[in-house]
Amino acid sequence: MHQIKYGSQLIDYELIHRDRKSLGIKVYPDCSVRVFAPQDSSLEKVESKVHEKARWIIKQQNEFLSYHPLTPPRQFVNGETHLYLGRQYRLRIELGTEKGIKLFRGRLLVGAPDQKDVERIINDWYREKAKNHFKDILERTFPKFKKYSIPFPELSIRHMPTRWGSCTPKGKVILNPELVKAPKGCIEYVIIHELCHLIEHNHTKAFYDLQETIFPEWKKWKERLEYQLV
Numbered sequence: 001m002h003q004i005k006y007g008s009q010l011i012d013y014e015l016i017h018r019d020r021k022s023l024g025i026k027v028y029p030d031c032s033v034r035v036f037a038p039q040d041s042s043l044e045k046v047e048s049k050v051h052e053k054a055r056w057i058i059k060q061q062n063e064f065l066s067y068h069p070l071t072p073p074r075q076f077v078n079g080e081t082h083l084y085l086g087r088q089y090r091l092r093i094e095l096g097t098e099k100g101i102k103l104f105r106g107r108l109l110v111g112a113p114d115q116k117d118v119e120r121i122i123n124d125w126y127r128e129k130a131k132n133h134f135k136d137i138l139e140r141t142f143p144k145f146k147k148y149s150i151p152f153p154e155l156s157i158r159h160m161p162t163r164w165g166s167c168t169p170k171g172k173v174i175l176n177p178e179l180v181k182a183p184k185g186c187i188e189y190v191i192i193h194e195l196c197h198l199i200e201h202n203h204t205k206a207f208y209d210l211q212e213t214i215f216p217e218w219k220k221w222k223e224r225l226e227y228q229l230v
């Protein structure tokens with residue numbers, strides 16, 4: 001791993017020497033950077049090239065799906081609304097019972113031994129629902145990529161402070177469990193966006209053309225994801 005300083009920002013990159021004539025830079029959706037350099041290029045020359053492209057690298061890193069919470073922080077008390085697949089449910093808590101959750105007529109019914117357990121019970125439930133829905137939607141969406149012959153990705157669910165989704169150079173798709181609060185169309189959009197990155201790593205015109213071909217409605221769902229605040 002190598003690093004350059006650009007203004008107040010640090011850019012970490014992996015340097016890979018290849019049989020090639022010119023230097024190439026790739027920024028991946030997990031924000032990692034790889035620099036492919038000709039066999040005989042010196043570190044000094046590589047560094048000056050990375051410096052030259054630093055603004056572009058930072059722009060690429062910032063453009064990957066940014067996340068902001070769909071809802072302000074919750075208190076986990078009776079009457080409060082909670083989002084699930086884009087719909088609002090009113091919270092009704094029953095204390096002094098076994099833990100359990102049910103959706104019924106616009107309500108999120110939560111049974112808990114004690115008030116201090118409520119938040120954890122709800123978050124565990126969201127995570128479990130996220131796991132199932134993300135897996136279903138990925139399986140349903142993957143056939144759209146048939147002709148690109150990418151391998152079926154490993155799916156991982158992880159809270160990320162700034163991203164809805166991400167993917168690694170090895171082809172693993174990472175999704176933020178918060179996404180299960182958004183409508184299914186938004187979930188599909190994020191999954192398709194990440195699958196497109198397995199073919200086109202950077203946000204180039206080729207990337208957007210591919211995304212448009214596979215999911216023409218993507219803009220509508222992107223907006224929904226960015227502007228829905230309840």
Ligand SMILES: [Zn+2]
Binds near residue numbers: 029064065197
């Ligand atoms: Zn992206």
